[in-house]
Amino acid sequence: MQGLANKTTDGDCGLLANTMNDFFVSMSDHLPRLNKSHKVFDVNEELPDQYVISVCTTFKALESVRANKATGPDNIPAWVLRNYANVLNSLRKGVLPMEWKMANVIPLPKTSPPVSITKYIRTISLTPITAKVFESIIMKWVDETIEGEIDAKQFGGISGTSTTDVLVELVHMWYKATDKLNSYVRVVMLDFSKAFDLINHHLLLDKLHSYGLPAHILRWMATFLLDSSTSKNRNEYSHSGHPNGGVPQGTLSGPKCFLVYINDLRTTVPLYKYVDDSTLFEICDRNDVSVMQESVDIAAKWT
Numbered sequence: 161m162q163g164l165a166n167k168t169t170d171g172d173c174g175l176l177a178n179t180m181n182d183f184f185v186s187m188s189d190h191l192p193r194l195n196k197s198h199k200v201f202d203v204n205e206e207l208p209d210q211y212v213i214s215v216c217t218t219f220k221a222l223e224s225v226r227a228n229k230a231t232g233p234d235n236i237p238a239w240v241l242r243n244y245a246n247v248l249n250s251l252r253k254g255v256l257p258m259e260w261k262m263a264n265v266i267p268l269p270k271t272s273p274p275v276s277i278t279k280y281i282r283t284i285s286l287t288p289i290t291a292k293v294f295e296s297i298i299m300k301w302v303d304e305t306i307e308g309e310i311d312a313k314q315f316g317g318i319s320g321t322s323t324t325d326v327l328v329e330l331v332h333m334w335y336k337a338t339d340k341l342n343s344y345v346r347v348v349m350l351d352f353s354k355a356f357d358l359i360n361h362h363l364l365l366d367k368l369h370s371y372g373l374p375a376h377i378l379r380w381m382a383t384f385l386l387d388s389s390t391s392k393n394r395n396e397y398s399h400s401g402h403p404n405g406g407v408p409q410g411t412l413s414g415p416k417c418f419l420v421y422i423n424d425l426r427t428t429v430p431l432y433k434y435v436d437d438s439t440l441f442e443i444c445d446r447n448d449v450s451v452m453q454e455s456v457d458i459a460a461k462w463t
Contacts, residue, residue: 163273181398188405194361221293232288233262260291285408295412316435317415337443348440355436357406427455
């Protein structure tokens with residue numbers, strides 16, 4: 161990162177960390193900030209027993225933590241949590257300690273050397289391992305609720321699917337179609353810029369609610385998103401920031417939230433997704449009228 165600091169902040173790495181943090185936080189400034197007036201926080205009934213995180217569940221989750229896993233802002237080594245898992249108590253309230261919502265955000269250059277903060281940097285959030293353990297338990301319940309709801313043409317972030325699966329399916333259909341005389345395939349590939357950083361928390365919670373996510377889990381998800389804190393870290397720490405939107409990459413819940421967020425994107429032509437990378441195509445005969453532009457317009461309007 162020293163090269164980028166030399167280009168942008170006269171070699172000051174501390175200033176670069178703050179500049180990067182301010183930029184990534186500002187990307188969601190136009191989105192409404194989530195606060196506790198949102199309806200999902202108004203949960204008065206008792207937590208059902210099936211959603212109580214027991215000592216046994218917590219113990220098993222902590223035992224599975226890799227000893228060499230990178231620590232988050234709490235600086236608690238993974239081996240401590242794994243070796244002393246049996247001293248932790250169960251979690252009954254649908255709240256998260258503020259420390260669990262903090263993240264050390266590692267900037268990763270897309271090119272070497274990077275020359276711009278706005279285009280050539282992606283980020284990974286290192287959250288506390290305790291938060292990751294909590295997420296792993298909650299995400300199992302989320303998966304149980306939304307199973308069967310996720311678009312069958314979504315191949316990213318789904319157990320048992322990969323880039324190979326979607327490529328094989330697409331290429332097979334395209335080759336089969338073009339075997340026919342005078343047939344051709346028109347393809348448009350979409351990549352949503354800063355997709356994870358521009359998620360509207362209010363829309364996300366509405367979509368999670370529409371899939372029947374239990375009220376207490378929905379409140380946990382909202383608490384996870386509420387006032388999450390970031391600081392840029394690469395030998396230098398910036399001041400913390402609180403983005404209005406987005407989900408952190410590097411967490412367990414981030415990709416799942418994005419799958420729910422993009423799940424209702426549909427077009428008039430077939431649309432295949434791999435997380436935020438989307439491929440639209442149409443198979444046409446020579447004299448057919450294309451509807452591809454209509455589909456691209458629908459996708460653009462959805463954003």
